[in-house]
Amino acid sequence: xxxxxxxxxxxxxxxxxxxxxxxxxxxxxxxxxxxxxxxxxxxxxxxxxxxxxxxxxxxxxxxxxxxxxxxxxxxxxxxxxxxxxxxxxxxxxxxxxxxxxxxxxxxxxxxxxxxxxxxxxxxxxxxxxxxxxxxxxxxxxxxxxxxxxxxxxxxxxxxxxxxxxxxxxxxxxxxxxxxxxxxxxxxxxxxxxxxxxxxxxxxxxxxxxxxxxxxxxxxxxxxxxxxxxxxxxxxxxxxxxxxxxxxxxxxxxxxxxxxxxxxxxxxxxxxxxxxxxxxxxxxxxxxxxxxxxxxxxxxxxxxxxxxxx
Amino acid sequence: xxxxxxxxxxxxxxxxxxxxxxxxxxxxxxxxxxxxxxxxxxxxxxxxxxxxxxxxxxxxxxxxxxxxxxxxxxxxxxxxxxxxxxxxxxxxxxxxxxxxxxxxxxxxxxxxxxxxxxxxxxxxxxxxxxxxxxxxxxxxxxxxxxxxxxxxxxxxxxxxxxxxxxxxxxxxxxxxxxxxxxxxxxxxxxxxxxxxxxxxxxxxxxxxxxxxxxxxxxxxxxxxxxxxxxxxxxxxxxxxxxxxxxxxxxxxxxxxxxxxxxxxxxxxxxxxxxxxxxxxxxxxxxxxxxxxxxxxxxxxxxxxxxxxxxxxxxxxxxxxxxxxxxxx
Numbered sequence: 014x015x016x017x018x019x020x021x022x023x024x025x026x027x028x029x030x031x032x033x034x035x036x037x038x039x040x041x042x043x044x045x046x047x048x049x050x051x052x053x054x055x056x057x058x059x060x061x062x063x064x065x066x067x068x069x070x071x072x073x074x075x076x077x078x079x080x081x082x083x084x085x086x087x088x089x090x091x092x093x094x095x096x097x098x099x100x101x102x103x104x105x106x107x108x109x110x111x112x113x114x115x116x117x118x119x120x121x122x123x124x125x126x127x128x129x130x131x132x133x134x135x136x137x138x139x140x141x142x143x144x145x146x147x148x149x150x151x152x153x154x155x156x157x158x159x160x161x162x163x164x165x166x167x168x169x170x171x172x173x174x175x176x177x178x179x180x181x182x183x184x185x186x187x188x189x190x191x192x193x194x195x196x197x198x199x200x201x202x203x204x205x206x207x208x209x210x211x212x213x214x215x216x217x218x219x220x221x222x223x224x225x226x227x228x229x230x231x232x233x234x235x236x237x238x239x240x241x242x243x244x245x246x247x248x249x250x251x252x253x254x255x256x257x258x259x260x261x262x263x264x265x266x267x268x269x270x271x272x273x274x275x276x277x278x279x280x281x282x283x284x285x286x287x288x289x290x291x292x293x294x295x296x297x298x299x300x301x302x303x304x305x306x307x308x309x310x311x312x313x314x315x316x317x318x319x320x321x322x
Numbered sequence: 323x324x325x326x327x328x329x330x331x332x333x334x335x336x337x338x339x340x341x342x343x344x345x346x347x348x349x350x351x352x353x354x355x356x357x358x359x360x361x362x363x364x365x366x367x368x369x370x371x372x373x374x375x376x377x378x379x380x381x382x383x384x385x386x387x388x389x390x391x392x393x394x395x396x397x398x399x400x401x402x403x404x405x406x407x408x409x410x411x412x413x414x415x416x417x418x419x420x421x422x423x424x425x426x427x428x429x430x431x432x433x434x435x436x437x438x439x440x441x442x443x444x445x446x447x448x449x450x451x452x453x454x455x456x457x458x459x460x461x462x463x464x465x466x467x468x469x470x471x472x473x474x475x476x477x478x479x480x481x482x483x484x485x486x487x488x489x490x491x492x493x494x495x496x497x498x499x500x501x502x503x504x505x506x507x508x509x510x511x512x513x514x515x516x517x518x519x520x521x522x523x524x525x526x527x528x529x530x531x532x533x534x535x536x537x538x539x540x541x542x543x544x545x546x547x548x549x550x551x552x553x554x555x556x557x558x559x560x561x562x563x564x565x566x567x568x569x570x571x572x573x574x575x576x577x578x579x580x581x582x583x584x585x586x587x588x589x590x591x592x593x594x595x596x597x598x599x600x601x602x603x604x605x606x607x608x609x610x611x612x613x614x615x616x617x618x619x620x621x622x623x624x625x626x627x628x629x630x631x632x633x634x635x636x637x638x639x640x641x642x643x644x645x646x647x648x649x650x
Contacts, residue, residue: 067509174598204365205536206614209580209594216591233510234539238582238589275514277539279581281562287514 022193022225023056023079028088030074048074050249051088051309056193061219061226063240063257065233065272070246072229076195079227080112081105092193110140113186117198119178123170123185129156130166133185140189155184158221159214176207180214187218193225201232212239233276237261242316245269254310255317265319326396327498327530328354328377333390335372335381342603346372348554349390351628354498359524359531361545361562363538363577367599369554370534374500377532378417379407413443416491418484420503425487426475432459433471436490443494458489462519481512485519492523502534517544538577542566547634550574553600553610556628560635570629570637573611609639617641 029051034044049071056062066072077083079090081097090097092108100108113136116122123132133152137143143151153163159180170178179199186194196215200208212235218224230236236243237257245253245260245268253266264270267288274288310318335347347369354360364370372381379402381387392399394410402410411417419425427435436455440446446454452471459467462485475483484504491499501520505513521544524531533544541548542562549559550573558571569575576595583590597614606612608623615622621640629642 067511176598204367204599205538206365206577206580206595207598209592210596213592213594231510234582234584238592271511275511277510277514277517277537277543278584279538279542279566279578280584281542281566283542 066246364551
């Protein structure tokens with residue numbers, strides 16, 4: 014992909030993450046799961062980059078590599094020009110406040126023994142922002158920003174609904190003024206009637222604080238709505254990257270076509286034109302690797318990249 | 323004229339919890355005709371799954387059916403003994419659950435699990451039952467069924483396990499199949515295959531299907547009629563076209579409006595339903611949607627009846643009452 018854009022915030026280059034499933038008696042890996050197998054893409058400052066794919070495609074693993082929750086097997090992740098893969102834990106710390114995460118399940122991602130004030134101020138403690146009296150006001154201001162009230166400061170997670178808990182998670186992520194937020198399936202555990210509330214809020218916060226999002230999801234219609242550009246993952250690789258409307262209107266890779274045509278359309282008169290995924294299109298590894306760019310993707314029209322198939 | 327298969331009248335189910343009585347289903351009435359596919363749509367806590375369980379006599383303590391009637395071919399199912407239920411469950415009404423991994427026995431071969439069910443319900447000998455199991459597996463699109471019956475559930479993918487569940491449910495030739503979120507745990511390309519399979523199997527027989535889901539897309543693609551549940555009540559029912567194009571209830575309207583636009587204006591701001599679903603331990607006495615409804619007015623503190631909108635469409639909203647005075 015073109016590196017000419019000057020405002021690239023996150024640059025992922027040939028990222029690989031292998032998991033060892035078994036070891037033999039000599040400690041050598043016998044079975045290797047290639048969760049992410051050579052993925053390159055860039056996220057521009059202030060945009061939302063959507064990552065879609067089915068379970069096991071490696072989309073969440075990429076998210077976890079970006080926040081260095083996992084150490085990757087190979088490749089580099091540049092954030093604002095710094096190669097995160099080379100940094101040790103101490104050197105990483107400043108980046109840990111600039112990059113935050115919102116997870117899927119607001120029931121398991123909040124410590125049930127902490128009240129809202131403690132939950133939201135925990136990252137502030139770690140990164141040493143807003144000390145003393147400032148603290149409560151800062152937390153209350155954040156709560157207000159995500160649609161909760163000051164009265165909620167001393168309540169515990171079990172007293173909130175799923176949507177409210179996700180708001181707390183968002184406030185917690187924003188507590189240290191991040192620039193980049195990895196949203197891993199942030200709405201899939203929420204009720205349909207509440208999803209739109211949270212999506213609107215994420216969009217408002219993005220505008221207000223100039224945030225950049227990586228939005229990982231399997232709900233394809235919501236991803237189209239929120240993303241500027243979308244990458245489609247399949248079998249640990251990126252098979253297609255394009256602007257979101259372009260991707261949905263003009264999908265090129267057989268997998269993307271099968272995936273998009275399988276979305277159940279909420280319109281009883283829509284005629285299903287489903288493209289069956291007859292057999293998994295096999296990757297031609299050699300072709301993939303010597304693709305036009307270093308990403309293994311060919312640019313077929315400006316900004317629309319697709320893997321050889 | 324199609325025959326009425328099942329009628330649910332003012333069904334009430336509650337669960338005793340430490341915090342009080344959770345009124346999961348609060349007077350639900352609907353019917354299922356022979357050969358139709360009815361969708362039950364609702365979010366978590368709307369009472370849709372509890373309603374389905376009640377149809378199978380599967381409400382167990384702390385849950386209790388506290389009122390209402392279920393008529394199957396005109397005969398009451400309420401108050402049946404466990405033994406009588408067993409002759410209906412599986413034989414005449416079968417169910418497919420959301421998560422096929424927990425519904426299958428992990429240490430028993432697929433073939434053995436299927437023959438057990440078939441032998442019991444249809445009184446076949448073991449060898450015949452196995453033959454029937456193999457036939458059913460190929461019916462639901464599983465290749466090499468003779469080999470697959472010798473495998474364990476973990477050797478099947480999620481989509482294949484759901485096919486096994488459907489094959490098991492259909493092996494007893496039920497009149498009614500209840501599918502509770504059958505594709506929620508499954509990837510979208512596989513979901514499409516499973517939904518196609520359900521449609522195809524239904525077309526081959528006179529079986530009725532009840533599809534319980536929170537996904538309006540799934541409903542639009544598969545169902546002929548829909549009921550929309552919220553806060554333990556039926557807010558609206560009607561043919562799928564009427565529900566999607568002429569929704570009568572503000573909740574249905576809100577749900578449809580909150581979906582992202584599909585073409586062109588995909589980046590338009592979403593229109594959410596503000597607020598959150600009601601607490602069913604202390605539910606609002608009137609319309610359960612009152613706190614989130616943009617049109618709520620004085621009358622809404624009383625529970626509205628279902629108003630007829632024609633074509634079998636009915637909605638539980640005072641706005642549809644010509645006599646009620648709407649907002650000042």
